[in-house]
Amino acid sequence: MDQDELINAYLDGKLSPDDKRLFEQLLQEDPVYLQALEEQRQIKLAVTLEERSKLKDFLREIDRNEARLLAKTNSLKSWLFAGVAACLIVLVGYFLWTSLSTTPGEKLYQTYYQTYPNLVAPTVRGSSSGGLKSEAFLAFDNRDYEKAAVLFENLIQEPNSEFAIFYLGICQLELGxxxxxxxxxxxxxxNASQPDKPTALWYEAMGYFKLNKLEEAKLRIGKVAQANGHALQSQAQEIFQKLE
Known part of the structure; x- marks a missing residue:
């Protein structure tokens, strides 16, 4: 190998023990090799220092980037945590507000109340006439309870209009x-048949629940619970047990 290769091999520790011993002997005997070795050593040192400096700068840049990323991540985490915490506070607050502000009667009303269906004058699609009765039930089926209430109130003046009294009550419940x-x-x-008295008592009880008048509601529900074979009997018995 030539001089540079021999010196680099020596500096890199790649010479065998015998070759190393011969090279060191050569350095003692030939000042040219000694000077070349020192120059090469300085070059390698400079290169190493430069590389280390670059490496340090590179590592520092990585650290800075990681720090910025960590700061952003922490900021994002903080923001997310704050957002989640705020949502939880709102949800918990809403839950507590609704739970605490809802009366026992209102809860029973919300659980058991259902709009009584139109069983008197089924609405026929495409029909726009048929008298006051048809118009009232058309509004009722369309959930226009304000209009239906007015029409049912007008129907009360006509004969055999007990159904209008009942459905007027349903409209008033729907309207709060x-x-x-x-x-x-x-x-x-x-002795009413359509709707019957137990059904009227059930919805009367719903009205008292809405007003949170539990004793009045319980009295009506108790009567429905005793109406053997009635469609609302089992639900009435369930409510009655809750009120005991």
Missing amino acids: RPEKAIPSFQKIKE
Whole structure:
């Protein structure tokens, strides 16, 4: 090998023990080799230092990037945590507010109330006429309870209009006016067939639940619970047990 290769091999520790011993002997005997070795050593040192400097700069840049990334991540985590925490606070607050602000009667009302269906004058699609009765039930089926209430109230003046009294009460419940609904249900007679008295008592009880008047509601529900074979009997018994 030539001089440079021999010197680099010596500096890199790649010479065999015998070759190393011969090279060191050569350095003692030939000043040219010694000077060349020192120059090469300085070059390698400079290159090493430069590389280390670059490496340090590179590593510092990585550290800075990691620090920025960590800061962003922490900021994002903080933001996410704050956002989640805020959502949880809102949800918990809403839950507590609704739970605490909802009365026992209102809870029973929300659980058991269902709109009574139109079983008197089924609406025929495409029909726009048929008298006041058809118009009232068309509005009822379309959930226009305000209009239906007015029409049912007009129907009350006609003969055989007990159904109109009952459905007026249903409209008032749907409109959130239980105090106006209850008197309508109370007008349904014991021998009424469509709707029958137990059904009227059930919805009267719903009105009292809405007003959170539990004792009045319990009295009506108790009567429905005793109506053997009635469609609402089992639900009435369930509610009655809850009120005991």
